[in-house]
Amino acid sequence: MLAGKVPVGSAVPPRNTAPSGKGSKVLVVNAGSSSIKFKIFTAETLLPGAAGLFDRIGDPANCVLKASVPDDGGKPKKFEKKIPAKDHLTAMQDIMSFIDENVSSTFASEVCAVGHRIVHGLDMSQPKLLTPDVIRCIQDASMFAPLHNPPHLQGIYASQKVFGPDVPQVAVFDTAFHQTMPPESYVYGLPYDMYEKHKIRRYGFHGTSHKYLVDQAAAMLGKKVSETNVITCHLGNGSSVAAVRGGQCVDTSMGMTPLEGLLMGTRCGDIDPAVVLHIQNQLGLSASETDTLLNKKSGLLGLTGSNDLRTVIEGAGKGEPRSQLGLDMFVRRVRKYIGAYMAMLDGQVDAVVFSAGIGENSALVRGLICDRMQALGIAVDKDANAAAVGGKQADISGPGARIRALVIPTDEELSIAQQTLQVVRGAALAA
Numbered sequence: 001m002l003a004g005k006v007p008v009g010s011a012v013p014p015r016n017t018a019p020s021g022k023g024s025k026v027l028v029v030n031a032g033s034s035s036i037k038f039k040i041f042t043a044e045t046l047l048p049g050a051a052g053l054f055d056r057i058g059d060p061a062n063c064v065l066k067a068s069v070p071d072d073g074g075k076p077k078k079f080e081k082k083i084p085a086k087d088h089l090t091a092m093q094d095i096m097s098f099i100d101e102n103v104s105s106t107f108a109s110e111v112c113a114v115g116h117r118i119v120h121g122l123d124m125s126q127p128k129l130l131t132p133d134v135i136r137c138i139q140d141a142s143m144f145a146p147l148h149n150p151p152h153l154q155g156i157y158a159s160q161k162v163f164g165p166d167v168p169q170v171a172v173f174d175t176a177f178h179q180t181m182p183p184e185s186y187v188y189g190l191p192y193d194m195y196e197k198h199k200i201r202r203y204g205f206h207g208t209s210h211k212y213l214v215d216q217a218a219a220m221l222g223k224k225v226s227e228t229n230v231i232t233c234h235l236g237n238g239s240s241v242a243a244v245r246g247g248q249c250v251d252t253s254m255g256m257t258p259l260e261g262l263l264m265g266t267r268c269g270d271i272d273p274a275v276v277l278h279i280q281n282q283l284g285l286s287a288s289e290t291d292t293l294l295n296k297k298s299g300l301l302g303l304t305g306s307n308d309l310r311t312v313i314e315g316a317g318k319g320e321p322r323s324q325l326g327l328d329m330f331v332r333r334v335r336k337y338i339g340a341y342m343a344m345l346d347g348q349v350d351a352v353v354f355s356a357g358i359g360e361n362s363a364l365v366r367g368l369i370c371d372r373m374q375a376l377g378i379a380v381d382k383d384a385n386a387a388a389v390g391g392k393q394a395d396i397s398g399p400g401a402r403i404r405a406l407v408i409p410t411d412e413e414l415s416i417a418q419q420t421l422q423v424v425r426g427a428a429l430a431a
């Protein structure tokens with residue numbers, strides 16, 4: 001049953017031993033600074049159930065819970081309700097009351113585990129049962145993810161209050177999949193102290209998505225994950241590419257933070273670091289103004305006025321030069337990484353995988369990225385590419401292609417649910 005209202009931040013001390021975790025449902029939680037996303041999965045089948053987004057937490061006048069609950073026939077029933085939640089704990093309690101009323105009145109006792117999406121986990125290479133050490137790691141990593149990790153902790157504290165100590169909670173890190181990178185991929189060319197003393201290195205992000213794509217690609221290719229070499233392209237508002245050898249990440253385009261790499265919706269991606277110094281020293285922007293400029297006002301938005309690639313494509317179609325430039329730059333940067341990763345993987349690549357909002361839906365962008373890549377062994381079938389939209393897996397490779405081109409819709413929540421169950425079952429076996 002729901003616990004009483006207590007201030008967020010005073011966490012239930014996490015236990016060091018594995019809790020029992022009986023029940024049939026997994027709850028996946030993704031807590032942001034003013035939002036909580038949730039999704040329920042049936043543990044045995046991993047079939048998805050109700051899902052929702054509690055938005056504008058802390059702004060009681062505008063706070064809204066939007067949810068989708070499958071009816072008995074599996075058809076989604078939509079809900080939208082204004083609920084004045086002042087913080088993550090009240091929002092979490094309201095989510096539970098909503099589920100109680102609209103999904104199952106016994107839900108709280110049906111939950112066998114809660115999985116939390118955590119953006120930064122420093123050197124954590126696996127999902128972890130939440131213990132004091134793991135909480136401390138999430139706190140320590142806040143210096144590199146100040147917008148993400150503190151709200152994740154709020155979400156963790158809130159669900160610990162709501163579920164109590166007997167429901168195991170697991171942290172699934174976006175950085176974990178990239179921990180297999182060798183030092184030549186993750187160390188920056190700075191004085192070595194910066195890495196050793198200050199943990200300044202490349203970590204990589206979207207790891208939950210890249211891991212999911214590798215597993216799915218292996219299944220599509222009929223290979224073991226440990227024998228699968230792929231280049232996974234997660235192309236959305238935030239975008240990253242990963243080079244994967246034998247199922248393990250050897251390099252990825254994002255760095256110490258998600259700012260490095262591809263051109264993104266609002267982030268600049270790779271630039272000469274001297275540009276940052278010039279902006280501050282010559283143009284007089286403060287560190288925080290520069291941060292906002294690079295993370296929130298750059299990328300497609302800064303170039304074209306829109307962070308939405310659909311709008312950019314529309315503009316390019318109307319002959320707007322800046323939109324054309326934005327589209328060309330986006331495509332060029334992805335091609336550059338694919339070429340670099342082909343070399344890094346010694347040309348031994350089974351497939352290039354496209355995913356996320358752009359990768360799953362834009363045949364145009366996939367076509368432009370793979371254009372004139374026959375010399376690298378990549379070719380796309382025009383019709384198969386055009387047909388591959390709307391959230392289905394597809395092989396869009398053209399005739400004569402040595403390397404397959406795959407479209408795989410990502411499912412980070414499902415991956416978090418899977419990983420959460422693995423951790424809880426592993427902990428139960430070890431207990």
Ligand code: AMP
Pocket residue numbers: 235236237238265307308309310311313356357358361362
């Ligand atoms: P995500 O962050 O994964 O939700 O992806 C969001 C991005 O996908 C936005 O830039 C959208 O413009 C882009 N997107 C979604 N559908 C399409 C489409 N049909 N064509 C081009 N871009 C798309």
